[in-house]
Amino acid sequence: MNIHAVLEELRPLLGDRLSTADAVREHHSKGEGYHPPARPDAVVFPTSTDEVAAIVSACARDKVPIVPYGAGSSLEGHVNALHGGITIDLSRMNTLLRVSAEDMDATVQAGVTHRQLNRHIEKLGVAFFVDPGADATLGGMASTRASGTAAVRYGTMREAVLGLRVVLPNGCVISTGGRARKSSSGYDLTHLFVGSEGTLGVITELTVRLHPLPEAVSAAVCSFATLEGAVRTVITTIQYGIPVARIELLDEVQIDAVNKYAKLDYPAMPTLFFEFHGTSERHVIEQAETAQSICTEHGGTSFQWATKPEDRARLWRARHDAYYATLALRPGSQGVTTDVCVPISRLADCVLETKRDLASSSLITTLVGHAGDGNFHLIYLVDPERPAELDEAKRLNDRMVKRAIEMGGTCSGEHGVGSGKMLFVELEHGDAVDVMRLIKRAIDPDNIMNPGKMIRV
Amino acid sequence: MNIHAVLEELRPLLGDRLSTADAVREHHSKGEGYHPPARPDAVVFPTSTDEVAAIVSACARDKVPIVPYGAGSSLEGHVNALHGGITIDLSRMNTLLRVSAEDMDATVQAGVTHRQLNRHIEKLGVAFFVDPGADATLGGMASTRASGTAAVRYGTMREAVLGLRVVLPNGCVISTGGRARKSSSGYDLTHLFVGSEGTLGVITELTVRLHPLPEAVSAAVCSFATLEGAVRTVITTIQYGIPVARIELLDEVQIDAVNKYAKLDYPAMPTLFFEFHGTSERHVIEQAETAQSICTEHGGTSFQWATKPEDRARLWRARHDAYYATLALRPGSQGVTTDVCVPISRLADCVLETKRDLASSSLITTLVGHAGDGNFHLIYLVDPERPAELDEAKRLNDRMVKRAIEMGGTCSGEHGVGSGKMLFVELEHGDAVDVMRLIKRAIDPDNIMNPGKMIRV
Structure with a gap:
């Protein structure tokens, strides 16, 4: 070079x-x-x-x-x-190019962030519901196939991206997908570039799907005597087909962290945060009542409603602060975040076996999950000066990833592969990685696009 | 060879x-x-x-x-x-390998048809909602990215397929995707093979997403004074965010054909067929009442409910018979079916401009549409002995496809490309077809997989 x-x-x-x-x-x-x-x-x-x-x-x-x-x-x-x-x-490519409330889609430059987009479109009665904790750019979110708390109802970037503008590794510019809600025309290049982590080209524009702002919203919090009760509540809620908009799991360590960080007083017990979206108040109440009865069946010890916008905002702020609240448990520490996702029927097994592993570790670890998707994160707090702690976190993560894959799950629910999970991709996908390599080599023969990420070329 | x-x-x-x-x-x-x-x-x-x-x-x-x-x-x-x-x-590979009502997914051999799958899983309280008119195999449906009447709510094969087993052109077998509801692990090979029309390999097994059978269902039919009124009703219904399960458009020629074929007596006017799914009777009634008021605003002259299963079955049988009812309008004729899809805001323009084209043609033509997706079909009846009629149908289709693409739409909503629409794919996707070719050549260098389809190699 x-x-x-x-x-x-x-x-x-x-x-x-x-x-x-x-x-x-x-x-x-x-x-x-x-x-x-x-x-x-x-x-x-x-x-x-x-x-x-x-x-x-x-x-x-x-x-x-x-x-x-x-x-x-x-x-x-x-x-x-x-x-x-x-x-x-790409952060200076932050122009909203087009918004259509009629078609519920928008075209943006890749540097637009999800909060920026939502600020602009809220007044039109529409919203973009993919909400990773960080105010990430939509280009970055597409590249890692990101999701967030509302994916259980509204999907991830896989469902949200309708089309892309991409600069290929040879400098040519292509457009993929389109604005029609469905198409059977040609190979699905949009989905190939979504999640390709910059290894096949540079995404410069995206057309994304929006949703109507719900007519009615309510939220709720419920504490549980056991983590198992909380997880089984999630499983049952999903299996009943309740169209819950958000259903988030925080373990007792995470709740304690949130309480300390934001001066809140949730019981320091495994906890679920719910949000319900509906076409009417009645519809939302129906959903919440069903969820409440499921909570009670599984040892939920309280079910606090939050219908006022300010109460809901406080509740979700607590959830969104989870990562920083965890870091504050051990000042100066580095967070090592994990990200497995399993079929919902295996979520209790995966979470509980993982918690048993943690019991024999000295690391402080919080658990937070987009449980409705079968996706959860651990955050291990390690001292950057003590390599043995990072090794311990990696060892525990290795066990958890293998467990998730054995259960039919994936090594990454939403954070992507990067340089950190390349070996896990091979474990998960086996010979299919050979096809990924064929595609990578065909599109980027000189391996100039984000080398050393995603797959070993 | x-x-x-x-x-x-x-x-x-x-x-x-x-x-x-x-x-x-x-x-x-x-x-x-x-x-x-x-x-x-x-x-x-x-x-x-x-x-x-x-x-x-x-x-x-x-x-x-x-x-x-x-x-x-x-x-x-x-x-x-x-x-x-x-x-x-692949029709003898018709074994259901695994069904999980808990995880709402199933793994089947590629020769299982959508009706066969639904017959087996109905008793478990779950359903597979991709329903093309023919009782197609799931492998074929995945290959053409098929959809049907319920895609407006439940998505197409793009959304329904979670993972695949594929025999590559070199004879190797890979598995793509998985059973987790989301994943950020590796290139999205599942979506690459879905819609690839057998040009990249042979799909032999699929894991598909199921949905809970709705707690409550109702259906309705409404006739309109004008086609425009019917189409604008669809647009408004979608833009209101009503989670309609089905919303199908039939023009007056199609309704006349259905009446004659099945001895029914719908008014020979542009007509919408609705189906509503909900978590409760109340929820369904709310949706239907809103839809009814939208119909009335747009000149709907009747709104007949069908809540009994047998009434709903008769209604949807009429819709599903549309193709054969059309053929019966001109015995011995060949149906030439078209399949464009546009952003919903352009649906009225696209349908009405297309109908104006038809007014100057002597061909008998019916119009039926999955209008909630912006997708509609014309069926031209041509005499196989008169090549000029097929030429006329192709000329009209050519105009319609170009119109749809200019409106931000696609040359194929759900039927695929095959050998029939290869040039339209180039018109629609431009330089992105070069990337499709790179992928085709990388995976199938000798072009043995379904040659002459999808893209010109």
């Missing part, structure tokens, strides 16, 4: 939107995960698809690695520039 | 499940579309994935073309053996 030639070519195009400053490179050397940082040689801040195409074309000619970068909230080392090269920071 | 060597190799394995009989080859030379038949050299009837792998391996060695065949209900020439070779008829 000849990085200098590329930088000389790009400087006239980008001016001060090309940086080789130490602080900028350092900032772009890592996400929020535990993975060792790795700096790019330079960072560029394009504002249009054409600029991205020019950057990629220059890199392609000299085989310079490219790392696409959104909000930097990756937890699996996606944005660490393992082989140097150029990081393309 | 050396077809004889392949047949000699396979005969001991398959015995009388390998046929070169004229009648068998003729039966497998076409689907239900208007495309000229083309016979394979032989037809095989495997009963296991291992047998399919052996068949494909033998064909691969001698570069013999392979055509996967399900129920033969393709409308776009998918199963016509344009280059001869071996047709793999």
Whole structure:
């Protein structure tokens, strides 16, 4: 690679939107995960698809690695520039290009974040419901097939993305998908690029699906004597087909953390947070009443409703603070976050066996889950100065991932693979990884797109 | 290619499940579309994935073309053996391998049909809601990304397929996807194979998503003074976010055909058929009342409820008979079916401009639509002995497809590309077709899988 030639070519195009400053490179050397940082040689801040195409074309000619970068909230080392090269920071491509409340879709540049999008479209009576904890960019969310608390009802980025604009590794620009709600025309390139983590091209624009703001909303919190009771409540709620909008599980350690962090007073017990969306108040009440009776059957010791917007906001703020609340349990520690997902019928087994593993570990660990999807996270708090603690967290995670895969689940529910889970992808998908490699090599023969991520080429 | 060597190799394995009989080859030379038949050299009837792998391996060695065949209900020439070779008829792979009402999923062999699956799972309180008119096999439905009347609420095969077992063009067997409800692990091969029309491999097993049978169901029919009123009712219903399970449009010609065919007496006017699913009777009534008021606003002249199962069955039988009812309007004619899909906001424009085109044509044409998805079909009745009529149907279809694409829509909502729409795929997807070609060549370098379909290699 000849990085200098590329930088000389790009400087006239980008001016001060090309940086080789130490602080900028350092900032772009890592996400929020535990993975060792790795700096790019330079960072560029394009504002249009054409600029991205020019950057990629220059890199392609000299085989310079490219790392696409959104909000930097990756937890699996996606944005660490393992082989140097150029990081393309898309955060300045943050224009909403088109919103249609009629068709319930929007087209945005890849640097638009999910909260930014929702602020703009709320007044139109529509919402975008994929809500990872960080205010991630939609491009980054598409790249990791992200989801969040409302996926149980509204789906993940897999369901939310209708079409993409992508700069290919050779600098060509293509459009995938379209605005029709369904299509049987051609290979489904949209779904191929969603979740491809920047290894096949740079997503520069997205068309996403919106949903009507619900006519009626209510929320509820319920504490449980046992974690098993809480998990079995989730399973039954899903199996009854209650169209719950959110159903989140927090274990007693996580609740304690949230209480301390936000000065709240939830009982320090395994807890479920619910949200119900309906076409009418009656419809919401029906759902909540059914959920309440399921809670009671499974040892729920309280069922507090929150119908007022401010009460609901406080409740969900507590949930969204979970990660930072956990970190505050041990100041100076690094959070190591895990992310398995299993068929809902196996969720209790997976959670309880995992908790038994934790009982013999000295690490402080919280559990929080998008339980309605069969997806849950542990956050291990490790001291960055003590490598043995990270090793212990990895050992425990390894056991949990293998358990989830044996149960028909996946090594990653929503955080992606990055550099952290490449071996798990092979364990999970077996020979299908050979097909992934064929595709990677066909589209990116020089392996310039985010090398060292997703699959071993 | 050396077809004889392949047949000699396979005969001991398959015995009388390998046929070169004229009648068998003729039966497998076409689907239900208007495309000229083309016979394979032989037809095989495997009963296991291992047998399919052996068949494909033998064909691969001698570069013999392979055509996967399900129920033969393709409308776009998918199963016509344009280059001869071996047709793999999967209809004897019709075993339900696993059903889980708890996880609402099932794993089936590719030859299981959607009605067969529903007959088996109904007693478990779950249903599979993708329902093309023909009793197609699930493998075929996955291959064409099929949908049906309930896609507006429950999605298409794109949403329904969780994972696949696929025999690759080199004879290797892979599994894609999994049973977790979401995953961020690896490239999304499941969605790549769904809709690939047998051009990348042979689907031998599928894991599909089920849904709870609704607690409450009702249906309704409403006639409209104008087609525009009917279409605008659909648009408003969708934009209100009413979770309608089915909303089907039939024009006055189609209604007349249905009346004659099934001795019914619907007013010969543009008509909507509705079905509502809910968690309770109240919830269903709420939906239906809202829909009724929308109908009234748009000139609906009646709104007849059908709450009894037998009344609903009669209503939907009328809808499902639409194709055969149309054929009966002109005995001996061939139906040429079209299939565009546009963003819902453009549906009225697309339908009305298309109807204006028809006004200047002498062909008898019916219109039926999964209007809630923005998807509608015309059926042109042409005399097979008069090529000018087929030319006329193609000319009209050409105009309609281009119109749909200009409106942000797609050349195929659910029937697929086959050999019939390859040029439209290029028009719709532009340079993205180059990426499709890269993938095709990487996975099937000798172009043995269903050659002459989907994309020009």
